Amino acid sequence: MVQRVATVAFEGVDARPVDVQVQVAPGLPAFNLVGLADKAVNEAKERVRAALTASGLALPAKRITVNLAPADLPKEGSHYDLPIALGLMAAIGALPSDALDGFTVVGELALDGRLAAVAGVLPAAIGADARGHGLICPAACGPEAAWASPEMPVLAPATLIELVNHFSGRQVLSRPEPGLEPEGAPLPDLADVKGQESAKRALEIAAAGRHNLLFIGPPGAGKSMLAQRLPSILPPLAPAELLEVSMIASVAGTLQGGTLTSRRPFRAPHHSASMAAMVGGGMRARPGEVSLAHNGVLFLDELPEFQPAVLDSLRQPLETGEAVIARANHRITYPARFQLVAAMNPCRCGHAGQPGHSCRRGPRCAADYQARLSGPLLDRIDLHLEVPAVAAVDLVRPAPAEPSAAVAARVAAARSIQRERFVRLGRPDLSSNAQAAGPLLEAIAAPDAAGTALLSDAARIMRLSARGYHRVLRVARTLADLAGAESVGRAHLAEALAYRASADRAAAAA
Ligand SMILES: Nc1ncnc2c1ncn2[C@@H]1O[C@H](COP(=O)(O)OP(=O)(O)O)[C@@H](O)[C@H]1O
C-alpha cells in the first residue's frame, strides 16, 4: 500500500504542490528516495531514520521507497524531512492512516526528533490554504504560518512525539497566533543631518515619487548618513505589499521568529557582493538583495566599487521589477521592484573638484572612476545630486533641522495624489511617478505654456536624450505633486532640470 502526504516545492515565491508517496514493501531492507531530489533532500533519509529511532519508532526491516511527485519538478531544501517521516509513520501504523488527509506538511527534523524551522512556511501556508488544506509545520514557524488565513488549521508541534500525541488525542496542539514585530528601535532621523538642505530636498523628492537617486560627493559629506534616513520618510508598507515582502523574506529564511514587519526593507549590500548575492541564485535558489529590497530601498554605497558585471545585472530588475535566475533545467523569477539609492565619491581618492585640492593623478582620476558606471545604469537613475562637504560652521551652529515625521507627512500626501491619479487613468497597478513611462508620462506631466517653452529651450541647449527628457518630466511631476499643484509649471521643470544638469556634467567628465 502507498501512503501519500502533501507538501510543496518552491518556484520563486510560489509553492507548487508535491506529493510524497511512501511504500513499505517486503524485500531486502533498503531506503530509497526518488523524484529529482537534490543533495539536501537526499540527506533527509538519514535524519528521518535517526528522528524516528529517537522517538521510539524503529524503521521496519523492509524495502522502503519514497517518491516525490511530480518527478520533473526540482526539489530543493530540507523541508521534506517531516512529510517523509509522517508518511512512513502512517505506513507503519504509528499514525492513523487518514490523520494527514487535508494537511500540507513542511519541516526539517533534528536527529533527536525535534522539528527545526525551515524557509518558505508563509508561501507554503498560503498555497495550502488555496487548496483547502491545513498546515503542519515546526513550532518555530507557527506564527508565520498563522498569517496565511485566520480559518485554516495550523499544527505547529515542537517534536514528532507531540504530533503523535495530538493525533492519538493525548495532547491538544493549539493554533499558533500570527506574530507582528513590535515597533522596535526608532529609525535614524533626518533631524540628525545638519545643513545639506538640497540633499534633503532630493531625498524627499525621491521618496515622494519613488525615484532612483545618486549622491556624488567627497568622503565625509554625509552621503551614507542621508541615504540611511530614507526609510524614515517612506510610507509604511500597505497590506498587499507587506505580504509580498514577507513571502520573499520567508523563502529567503530571514523572517525572524516568524514575525512580520510593516517597515519597508532597506538593504545595503557591501560592494564586494557577488552576482548571486545581488540578484539571487547560487547553489540553492535564494532571492538576492534586489528581491529582499522589493517594495523598499536598495542602497549601494561606493557605487563604482561594485563589480561591473554585478552592476550590469541590476539593469534587468530595474527595468522589469523582477529578477530572473536561470538554473540548470529551469528558471526562477522573484519580484524585485526596489528603489535604488546610490552614493559615490567623485574620484578614487575622493576629493576631485574640492576647492584647493589637486589630485596626484590629475583630472583623469575622476574621469576613470566615473567611467566605471555604464550609461544605461545611470540612465535609470532619475535624480543625480552633488553633495558638497558641510562647512564646519554649519556643524557647530546649525539651524534646527526638520524631523523625519514632518517630511514623511508631505511624502505621504504626494503619494496619495499619485495613486488617485493612476486610478483615475485606469492604471491602479501603478503607484508612483517613477513607474510612469512613454505616453502615460507625457499625459500626466504635460507642462503649461511657460513650462513648455523652458523645456524646449533646455532640451536644445542641454541636448537632452529621449530618456533624459522623460526623466525630467517624471521628476517635475513629483515636484508638482509635492507642491499640490495640478499641472507641471516652469518652476517644477527648472528644479527637475537642475538634478539632470549634474548628471550631464558627470557624463561629460566620463
Ligand atoms: N550634515 C551633517 N550633519 C551631521 N553630521 C554629519 C554631516 N555630514 C557628515 N556628518 C558626520 O560625518 C560622518 C560621516 O558621514 P558619512 O555619511 O559616512 O559620509 P560619506 O558617506 O559621504 O562619506 C557621519 O557619521 C556624521 O557623523
Ligand SMILES: [Mg+2]
Ligand atoms: Mg559613505
